[in-house]
Amino acid sequence: MRLPTEPLSDLSQDLPKEAVIDMAKRIDVGGLTAYYGSHKAIEDISMTVEPRSVTAFIGPSGCGKSTFLRTLNRMHEVTPGGRVEGKVMLDGEDLYASAVDPVNVRRTIGMVFQRPNPFPTMSIFDNVAAGLRLNGNYKKAELADVVEKSLRGANLWNEVKDRLNKPGSGLSGGQQQRLCIARAIAVEPQVLLMDEPCSALDPISTLAIEDLIGELKERFTIVIVTHNMQQAARVSDRTAFFNLSAVGQPGRLIEIDDTERIFSNPSVQATEDYISGRFG
Amino acid sequence: MDISPTTAPPPPQDTRPAPLPTKAAARGATRPGDRIFLGLSRGSGILLLLIMAAIAAFLTYRASIVLSENEGNFLTTFEWNANAVPPVFGIAVLAFGTVVSSIIAMIIAVPIAVGIALFITHYAPRKLSGPIAYVIDLLAAVPSIVYGLWGALFLVPHLTGVYSWLNDYFGWTGILEWQGGAPRSLLTVGILLAIMILPIITNVSREVFKQAPQMHQEAALALGATRWEVIRMSVLPFGRSGIISASMLGLGRALGETMAVATVLSPSFLINASVLDPGGGTFAQNIASKFAEASEQGRDALIASGLVLFVITLLVNGAARAIIARRKEYSGANA
Numbered sequence: 001m002r003l004p005t006e007p008l009s010d011l012s013q014d015l016p017k018e019a020v021i022d023m024a025k026r027i028d029v030g031g032l033t034a035y036y037g038s039h040k041a042i043e044d045i046s047m048t049v050e051p052r053s054v055t056a057f058i059g060p061s062g063c064g065k066s067t068f069l070r071t072l073n074r075m076h077e078v079t080p081g082g083r084v085e086g087k088v089m090l091d092g093e094d095l096y097a098s099a100v101d102p103v104n105v106r107r108t109i110g111m112v113f114q115r116p117n118p119f120p121t122m123s124i125f126d127n128v129a130a131g132l133r134l135n136g137n138y139k140k141a142e143l144a145d146v147v148e149k150s151l152r153g154a155n156l157w158n159e160v161k162d163r164l165n166k167p168g169s170g171l172s173g174g175q176q177q178r179l180c181i182a183r184a185i186a187v188e189p190q191v192l193l194m195d196e197p198c199s200a201l202d203p204i205s206t207l208a209i210e211d212l213i214g215e216l217k218e219r220f221t222i223v224i225v226t227h228n229m230q231q232a233a234r235v236s237d238r239t240a241f242f243n244l245s246a247v248g249q250p251g252r253l254i255e256i257d258d259t260e261r262i263f264s265n266p267s268v269q270a271t272e273d274y275i276s277g278r279f280g
Numbered sequence: 281m282d283i284s285p286t287t288a289p290p291p292p293q294d295t296r297p298a299p300l301p302t303k304a305a306a307r308g309a310t311r312p313g314d315r316i317f318l319g320l321s322r323g324s325g326i327l328l329l330l331i332m333a334a335i336a337a338f339l340t341y342r343a344s345i346v347l348s349e350n351e352g353n354f355l356t357t358f359e360w361n362a363n364a365v366p367p368v369f370g371i372a373v374l375a376f377g378t379v380v381s382s383i384i385a386m387i388i389a390v391p392i393a394v395g396i397a398l399f400i401t402h403y404a405p406r407k408l409s410g411p412i413a414y415v416i417d418l419l420a421a422v423p424s425i426v427y428g429l430w431g432a433l434f435l436v437p438h439l440t441g442v443y444s445w446l447n448d449y450f451g452w453t454g455i456l457e458w459q460g461g462a463p464r465s466l467l468t469v470g471i472l473l474a475i476m477i478l479p480i481i482t483n484v485s486r487e488v489f490k491q492a493p494q495m496h497q498e499a500a501l502a503l504g505a506t507r508w509e510v511i512r513m514s515v516l517p518f519g520r521s522g523i524i525s526a527s528m529l530g531l532g533r534a535l536g537e538t539m540a541v542a543t544v545l546s547p548s549f550l551i552n553a554s555v556l557d558p559g560g561g562t563f564a565q566n567i568a569s570k571f572a573e574a575s576e577q578g579r580d581a582l583i584a585s586g587l588v589l590f591v592i593t594l595l596v597n598g599a600a601r602a603i604i605a606r607r608k609e610y611s612g613a614n615a
Contacts, residue, residue, distance in 0.1 A: 078498065103505070113495060119513060119514060120518075130500075
């Protein structure tokens, strides 16, 4: 598998570890529309996601925020019938340009899912190492270091260091989700997408993940979809509010602004209604 | 099987978990529907055990009569003179032929079947996967004697080229050496059996691959896995025990296949190191070809050989279960 464009290549492998701190990248989305077959799920979304920050997507169910998140690493097109129009630029590089291999996009932009999904047939160690082994671009001796670093980065190391060879499915839900985060950050992505990462977790595990997000944003650009508005207020720097005019209509971006402003003095009435619980 | 409240036994003392509503209901009030269903299902279970016990008892009884009179060693004799008085017979050649032809069939069929199943579930466009699955089902519907006729009339004459090629390039191994006889050997039987067990392995594998959880495939995709890597990381590990079960079902059919083998194989009571030269027979083929002309004593000897096949099949199933259980905590079912 050859890498078609330079900026998307796994530069992180060649650079010294200290340089990784500069890997976070800006995302510019322009006029993005996504379909499931003939159904238009989201329409004409444009926004900028700043590097080394946390951007939260909020909005009622079905407003397309998860769909939009999945267009950012080309996971949307994995769904049968899924297709996208418009542009997603990662530091000036169009992810949907014809020469770009979606596999490379996903190696650059990591993802954490709603339900913790560690590979059940793999040990904890192998789960974290899975992405590196895919790239094939690692030294055996370094593997253990990267796994430890990633597990520490996900605040999981102390809980699992004695049982790295046990299956990941034996961990609690919160631990599994942090294992998935460790797996995602092990390949040093430039952006980390999180699709409601805490919705299947109890409050204590949720707190652990939120603390982790605060630490991770120093190294990565983070985008998080959440149904929990307190969570958005706690963890994010910027918040985007999505809404749809009626069921069956495509979701739209209503506004994106600094989180503080969205939650205190939003410029659109619908945002204030949603946040204050008047609908949705 | 009356389990009405008045005659119900006291709560069971055993510590086994009893999550089934039927068990819970047995302690308190029960409804007629539950009682009838419990009776039916319990009866079916008991009936199955009875049938198995009856078969085993019948085979063992008939076999023991003739085995006590056998002049040869039942396990090592290369001869089958079961009608003679006293009888001389042994299953060495049959066991060899049965196991070797089935192994050949598995080596050929399992990779192809898994490949077809993966193609249907993960590669083929939806328009193509339906017809392919249908053709595979058709393959399963062909009666085994038809396979036998096709094997004898088409496969055998057309395999001479393959045989001489194998002999030229791999003859030095000894296993694939060919003296030039008609290709009615264990290899031909193995190829034929492979075609016959392909559908069952494909279909079971396909069902398992279809169940591979979307969330693990997406996890692999999000890490930057290619389609093949997704299959390797999430689909194959999940389907592992299913592939083993499917293979065992196929192996069971290969071990017991009768008519197709009897039609194609030219049996002989000797063991040949090369699977291309004549030699060997199989349990089922031997029973089919000798049963008609056998005396009562000869039939008992054939039954004794059938008992050995029964035991081999049991061992194969046990081995498969052990393989599946060994890595249970890593099972895809833990997701």
